[in-house]
Amino acid sequence: MRIAETFTSLQGEGVLAGTPSFFVRTSGCNLRCAWCDTPYASWRPEGARVSVDELVGRAVAAHCRHVVVTGGEPLLQREIGTLTRALANGGHHITIETAGTLAPAFTCDLLSVSPKTANSDPVGAWATRHRARRTALAPLRLLLARHPEHQLKFVVRGEDDMAEILALVASLQVERERVLLMPEGRTAVEVAAHAPAVAALCLAHGFRFSPRLHMDLFAGRRGA
Numbered sequence: 001m002r003i004a005e006t007f008t009s010l011q012g013e014g015v016l017a018g019t020p021s022f023f024v025r026t027s028g029c030n031l032r033c034a035w036c037d038t039p040y041a042s043w044r045p046e047g048a049r050v051s052v053d054e055l056v057g058r059a060v061a062a063h064c065r066h067v068v069v070t071g072g073e074p075l076l077q078r079e080i081g082t083l084t085r086a087l088a089n090g091g092h093h094i095t096i097e098t099a100g101t102l103a104p105a106f107t108c109d110l111l112s113v114s115p116k117t118a119n120s121d122p123v124g125a126w127a128t129r130h131r132a133r134r135t136a137l138a139p140l141r142l143l144l145a146r147h148p149e150h151q152l153k154f155v156v157r158g159e160d161d162m163a164e165i166l167a168l169v170a171s172l173q174v175e176r177e178r179v180l181l182m183p184e185g186r187t188a189v190e191v192a193a194h195a196p197a198v199a200a201l202c203l204a205h206g207f208r209f210s211p212r213l214h215m216d217l218f219a220g221r222r223g224a
Helices: 052-062 080-089 127-135 138-146 159-172 188-205 213-218
Strands: 002-010 020-026 066-070 093-098 110-113 150-156 179-183
Touching: 002 052, 002 213, 020 052, 052 080, 066 080, 080 093, 110 138, 138 159, 150 159, 150 188, 159 179, 159 188, 179 188, 188 213
Parallel strands: 020 066, 066 093, 093 110, 110 150, 150 179
Antiparallel strands: 002 020
């Protein structure tokens, strides 16, 4: 698998925020979000090939029950099913973090989907491909049906994002307690600036608020 980095940290987002976890960050993405905070795994993918056995060994050595497979887009990796089965066989709790644009077979305990909305659209040559991929919902519907333990995390700037989010949640028929809104930002300062408005939107619409602890605690740096 092409891996940008592996590290041990606290889960920064979602229902398991604050949980000590071992992270496997794959490299490569089929989207190009304008606000991407891991360009080294997306816009400018880095990393080396690492075997599944080596990754499982690193997870064991980390002494963390929780393993988060993230990216980039981890579902691009052909070995994703092999990796997740091996981790599950070792007794790990597995979270898969994905944009939901692909639906290969894999094992997980928590499917963490971050569907992309119009606020992610880049300018330039990637704009059309990005928009077409993020709006094609067939893969996401398959993923949600296969993995009933799921959460949807939306990056939100403000009220202008809500019409699209509400329409998508209704179309997917996802329970509102499984939907989390998190403030957009590539720095802790930017996240904090959007946080009060996003918290108010959660209260108004019955969604959950997700912190972004990796920004607050570690400034979003690599390996943290």
